[in-house]
Amino acid sequence: MLVDDNPERAQLVEERLWDCGYEVVSVIPSATGLLYQIEQHSPDVVLIDLESPDRDVLESLAIVNHHNPRPVVMFTQEEDPEYINQAVNAGISTYLVGGINPEHVKPVIDVAIAQFRSFQALRDQLNSAKIQLEDRKLVEQAKGLLMAYQKLSEEDAHKLLNKLAMDNNQRLPDVAKTVLATLSPKGRGSKK
Amino acid sequence: MTVTKHLPPPEKEHLKVGFMRLTDSAPLVLAQATGLFSRFGLDVELLREVSWANLRDKLVVGALDAAHLLAPLPMMTSFGAGGLRANLLTGLSLSLNGNAITLSRALWEKLHWEKNPDAAGMTQALARHIDANRDQDVLTLATVHMFSMHTFQLRMWLKAGGIDPDRDVRIIVLPPEQMGDSLARGIIDGFCVGEPWNTLAVQQGSGAVAAVGYDIWNNAPEKVLGVTETWHNHFPGTHLRLRLALMEACQSLSDPQQRTLVAEILSRPEYLDLPVKILMPSLSGHFSIAKHLPPVAIRDFHVFGRYFAGFPWRSQAQWMVKSSAVLLGKKISDDHCQALVQQCYRPDLYREAARFLDIVSPDQDAKPEAAHSGEWHFDDGIVLGADRMIGGDRFLSGV
DSSP, X not given: OEEOSOHHHHHHHHHHHHHTTOOOOOEESSOTTHHHHHHHHOOSEEEEETTOTTHHHHHHHHHTTTXXXXXXXXXXXXXXXXXXXXXXXXXXXXXXXXXXXXXXXXXXXXXHHHHXXXXXXXXXXXXXXXXXXXXXXXXXXXXXXXXXXXXXXXXXXXXXXXXXXXXXXXXXXXHHHHHHHHHSHHHHHHHX | OOOOSOOOOOSOOEEEXXXXXSGGGHHHHHHHHTTHHHHTTOEEEEEEESOHHHHHHHHHTTSOSEEEEETTHHHHHHHTOSSOOOOEEEEEEEEEEOEEEEEEHHHHHHTOTTTSOSHHHHHHHHHHHXXXXXXXXXXXXXXXXXXXXXXXXXXXXHHHTTOOTTTTEEEEEOOHHHHHHHHHTTSOSEEEEETTHHHHHHHHTSEEEEEEGGGTXXXXXXXXXXXXXXXXXXXHHHHHHHHHHHHHHHHHTTSHHHHHHHHHHHTSTTTTOSOHHHHHHHHHTEEOSSTTSOOEEOTTSEESSGGGTTOOOHHHHHHHHHHHHHHHTOOOOHHHHHHHHHXXXXXHHHHHHXXXXXXXXXXXXXXXXXOOSSOEEEETTEXXXXXXXXXXXXXXXXX
């Protein structure tokens, strides 16, 4: 069973788990109804987003196991700090339900950790691509303004921006932002 | 308070400290906003976390340096109950009291507060209600964590009325933020939670307060500053500075003006993200137990600085271990209990910090509990608050 409020990531992890021969009995976005879901599906393993507020709910099931027929225990049999570290950094926590052998579960966790990580990497890549694109746009706009107001060639405008960046010890896009704020009609209007 | 002696240098200056979205995170938030951390040479980043399990796990793997923790958690994490096992310790309590028990408006109405206007009267009324409705489904009550003062206070309150918390009701765990909604949707019938979540349910009209924490155990332990034992051993100078900054913050929170200030800071999006008017009732002690009733003065709803609130009493740690053992259905031997208490609750660290602030501190690690109905003299210059328990001293050996 998978508890994750990020539907894209949940789908990736679910597909990968099926590919690896595991049966995903339920995928839920939040643990509203978590207790009910566990009773309904009796999963062997619950994989849950580390940042889910419902982890305390899940852990409480382990503690009150004399009331609840489906105890949930965190994967700590190994007491391997490095492994736990990896899982926490990947953003996943794992709970075993019932008397399943932890050795059989490790591959499931490995798959989940790998998928969580690659999802994170994908998102980081997308973010940095987005930032790069925005940066380039800013620089182009600043160049355009410099060419219009200072009657510079494109090459000279670019050189000027570079020089400003060097002199002020700033990144090129940051200089571009300053230039835009001072030179753009809106920026000039608001200054007056 | 000023530091008069030369402080050892911090081994680490940049710290990540985790907290939960609760009013009693006030000392951390105030220390940050008023520059107390930087005055002690620390650059602290406060990180809001969504579960106690998260705070614990991030402490254990070093993603956090310190955390706002439920008072029983250092012992129960060191014991290895329910989740990741690791040695945690505290040298400073961050607050006393601060919780309340809220019931759904419909259930609260049936218990007739106007005839039973206190915690004891309401639990007796609830006992009669349960007896008269044996043919119905048992009531479901929520707490925020199995090993929390919330669970213990809820159980004490129920037992004081003659209700068996294991048979007559169902107790489940829910995140604080989900309490109000779950109550409004009828998934639960009541809860024990810290502020501002009682006030929010009261103001939204879905619930009304049946008991405030103070009336269940006067000046009960609530939150502590938790770190791992390994972290403390690596960064003792940093830990000392962190405690000093927070002791000053706690002390200044005895001043009503500082409480108003902290309510404004707490209301910001990065902290509690709720209106000041939801945060002020518990901070000011002018608290409405139901939407239609005017606020009443509630004594010591939160205690941060008075009564040596920061001192980690081993008598209380022992009580929490015993009460946790009851929940686990396990026997924890006296020796094991002592070992946990000694390892996790560190009054020596409080005294170390107090010396730097030139304030006196209790020279004993334990104090009598459930023995005083008002302020009392513990020692020269040391006045402690009341420590009564609902139902007298019958819960002294745990609940």
